[in-house]
Amino acid sequence: MPSTPVYIVTGGAGFIGANLVAALVKREPDAHVVVIDDLRKGSYANIVEAFARAGLPAFTGSVTPQSVADLDWDQAIEALEPKAVFHLGAITDTLEFDEQVMLRANTEPWVEILSACITSETPLVYASSGATYGSPPQGEQRVPFPVEAAGSPNNVYGFSKWLMDAEVFRLFREREEAGTALPHVVGLRYFNVFGPGEARKGKMASMAYHLTQQMLRGDRPRIFKHGEHARDQVFVDDVVACTLAAAGLGSKPDPTPGVYNAGSGQTTTFNQIVESINAALGTDLEPDYIDMPEAMVPTYQHYTCADISATTKALGWTPAHDPCEATRAYAALLRDEAAKSAPLRA
Numbered sequence: 278m279p280s281t282p283v284y285i286v287t288g289g290a291g292f293i294g295a296n297l298v299a300a301l302v303k304r305e306p307d308a309h310v311v312v313i314d315d316l317r318k319g320s321y322a323n324i325v326e327a328f329a330r331a332g333l334p335a336f337t338g339s340v341t342p343q344s345v346a347d348l349d350w351d352q353a354i355e356a357l358e359p360k361a362v363f364h365l366g367a368i369t370d371t372l373e374f375d376e377q378v379m380l381r382a383n384t385e386p387w388v389e390i391l392s393a394c395i396t397s398e399t400p401l402v403y404a405s406s407g408a409t410y411g412s413p414p415q416g417e418q419r420v421p422f423p424v425e426a427a428g429s430p431n432n433v434y435g436f437s438k439w440l441m442d443a444e445v446f447r448l449f450r451e452r453e454e455a456g457t458a459l460p461h462v463v464g465l466r467y468f469n470v471f472g473p474g475e476a477r478k479g480k481m482a483s484m485a486y487h488l489t490q491q492m493l494r495g496d497r498p499r500i501f502k503h504g505e506h507a508r509d510q511v512f513v514d515d516v517v518a519c520t521l522a523a524a525g526l527g528s529k530p531d532p533t534p535g536v537y538n539a540g541s542g543q544t545t546t547f548n549q550i551v552e553s554i555n556a557a558l559g560t561d562l563e564p565d566y567i568d569m570p571e572a573m574v575p576t577y578q579h580y581t582c583a584d585i586s587a588t589t590k591a592l593g594w595t596p597a598h599d600p601c602e603a604t605r606a607y608a609a610l611l612r613d614e615a616a617k618s619a620p621l622r623a
């Protein structure tokens with residue numbers, strides 16, 4: 278075991294990943310974090326900014342600018358002996374419809390990562406997604422989604438994450454049948470995450486981000502008629518805390534392996550997001566309600582809400598932020614940032 282604690286974070290130059298890297302170092306200042314990110318979407322600037330926001334000295338970990346698919350995982354884990362692997366690296370563009378591209382990046386490397394971590398008994402936490410649910414009956418009933426309701430995703434992105442979960446379920450079943458202990462593998466189905474560090478996601482950034490940008494320009498916020506679509510919007514600090522908890526770095530040192538929801542456990546309508554932003558900016562901009570394009574109607578998630586009861590029980594984690602209050606604070610931060618100097622070039 279190396280004396281310096283080592284952590285691997287794939288996708289560590291992305292939105293959630295960079296926040297996670299900073300949280301790891303904040304928690305364990307002598308930790309050495311190895312970021313594996315092919316930088317197709319991530320940037321060094323996300324890491325630099327996350328460290329500045331956390332009030333940390335400069336990042337001194339390492340960055341391997343490589344796809345997770347091109348790494349020899351057994352070798353990497355043998356060489357680094359990480360305390361945990363956090364696998365967040367993935368194509369996150371839900372509008373990427375090239376199925377081969379999506380599955381090659383998100384799903385194909387999974388078995389090797391999983392096997393390398395299990396063989397070396399390295400705790401592994403990975404990012405799954407609320408997109409694995411598609412539009413389950415619970416959406417119609419407007420009740421929280423239990424973990425068992427997933428499996429009929431509406432897009433290939435959700436399917437790529439579902440295949441990861443399915444592989445874990447298969448493996449756990451085999452272990453249970455053999456009467457052997459489950460490996461420390463935890464999948465987290467992040468719902469709609471928002472917060473600082475997401476700007477470089479472009480059109481894939483959250484509604485809270487995009488609506489704030491529109492309203493900062495003085496434009497009326499454009500949302501689908503009549504703003505009552507409801508989503509589980511969860512603040513990034515909460516999903517980061519959940520991710521740490523899943524590795525045993527939260528209040529419960531021995532989290533129960535499994536696949537869990539990581540959401541706020543509440544729904545926020547788009548009208549409520551607009552209200553929160555108006556409150557933060559001191560504006561009174563009425564929504565400009567627009568029709569949803571016909572093509573989007575069949576697969577649009579009108580309602581999502583994470584049932585987080587199993588997550589709390591297994592990981593000892595509960596979200597600390599109310600989504601509307603967090604949106605207000607975030608909108609105020611975006612306003613202050615916009616008034617300051619230009620962001621880092623990336």
Ligand SMILES: NC(=O)c1ccc[n+]([C@@H]2O[C@H](COP(=O)([O-])OP(=O)(O)OC[C@H]3O[C@@H](n4cnc5c(N)ncnc54)[C@H](O)[C@@H]3O)[C@@H](O)[C@H]2O)c1
Pocket residue numbers: 287288289290291292293294313314315316317318319320343344345346364365366367368369382383404405406407408466467468469470471478
């Ligand atoms: N943000 C959300 O609302 C949300 C919701 C559900 C799930 N997730 C999952 O959380 C994780 C992080 O998402 P994010 O919002 O930070 O997105 P992001 O796009 O900012 O981060 C993903 C990072 O992964 C990197 N990457 C992509 N493919 C890679 C590969 N093959 N090898 C190495 N690196 C690769 C990208 O360069 C990027 O830095 C992803 O797995 C995503 O699917 C996010």
